[in-house]
Amino acid sequence: VSFFSFLTVLSWANLSFVVPATALVYVVTVLGAKFFLREQIDRMRWAGTFLVCFGVALICLPEDQTLSLSDFIEHVRIFFGILTAASACYYLVSIIAAEKFFAAPQRRAAAAGLPACKLAAGREGLYKSPPFSKGEQGGFCFPPVSILIPLCGADFRAYQNYASLCSQDYPEFEIVFGVGDSKDSSIPVITRLQADFPQVPIQMVVSADEIGPNPKVSTLNNMLPQAGHEILLMLDSDIRVGPDFIKSICAEFPPDGLLTCLYRAGEAPGTPSKLEACGISSEFAPGVLVAQMAGGISFAFGAAIAISKKTLETIGGFAAIAPYLADDYMMGSLVRKAGLPVKLSRYVVETVLSKLSITGFVQHQLRWARGIRACAPWGHAGSLIANGTALSFLYFAFSGFSRFGLFIFASVSALRLWMAWMVGVRRLGDKILRHNLLLVPIRDFFSLFIWSAAFFGERVEWRGRVFRLEKNGKITPEKISR
Incomplete structure (x- = not known):
């Protein structure tokens, strides 16, 4: 035809x-x-x-x-020059977005003639102490909260992560853990936790029932009947928080919407893990803050999500996100599509990274990039300009390693490090990034490779399971012959 x-x-x-x-x-x-x-x-x-x-x-x-070859090289040089200029602008906008987002509470407090909100970038997170809603007797209202943590194997420093949740300065909360296998290696950790914190209601749900191909979402769905409170606070199993975490989340929580948190690395043993840690605060977080400044976010992060049972039911429950790889992204997207608010908290939680090999680091980043590409293809395409160090080096190379090209490369690299410091270190309080700032340019080169590789291939791996990415970010399990 x-x-x-x-x-x-x-x-x-x-x-x-x-x-x-x-x-x-x-x-x-x-x-x-x-x-x-x-x-x-x-x-x-x-x-x-x-x-x-x-x-x-x-x-x-x-x-x-x-x-001619020289004409071709000139066109490529111009192309990378445009991308490099876009990267420089993006870094400046990222700094402005971070300053605007995290400085807003102090400005509002100053305008009202009140003491500035307590902001501390310490080991346990970035804490904010705003006023709570008042109860009938004029005191502050602390709604009971159910914390849901799906597990699949014992994470690095798992006990310390979960113990941080048991040490909350909050009157009424419960923790529900869930696994899909009765032989899961995380069960002894939870048993120890129950013995060490008898004052905290801790439940363990063991069920292999599935509502879709995403095992994490199936586990969450199996845990839901055991959650006794209206407000659900879902966390990834590698998250660690400070003692005022629940208070801070409930203070910002929109009852008819969803609240999610940025995160930074708390521990990262080994250079590959540090490369991943640097990317979280200097590459991922700036993009989120720019989106927030541009009109608000329409996605969530599995690190920490607060949502009511009513809102969850409105979007179709866990079954609505069970077919997807990026379940957290889809949950936020469905809430936004339902006309409900998706709010970004100013509380920053910590993710505790395990020791990774270079191969493990690349595989993890590739899974993440392919998930973003499937759910938000234009967002993935636009994220290219976040890798300014690599792009400016390519401009330098195609300019014949000229002095002007070297000046551009050095200037953009310096701007990249400044942005990483202002956003990741100053505003997110990332100590790992503070001590490994020079890994950021190296991370940019890895990120450019991963960005390109994400366009090819549909297979992703999650905790020993292999899936194939389908339409709209949906996944199907793939059997591997051994």
């Missing part, structure tokens, strides 16, 4: 028009299939699309003009 259509158009139009027009239709078809119909585009089709574009560009050159 395509061939005869080509001949038909060629019968009434010049070849110089037909070839570019046909190529344009082909490219639009591929992009439409990928980003609108959510079809899986394999590597060969992407390669074919690139070759079609490149071939048409060569054909469309004037007859008296040829594309």
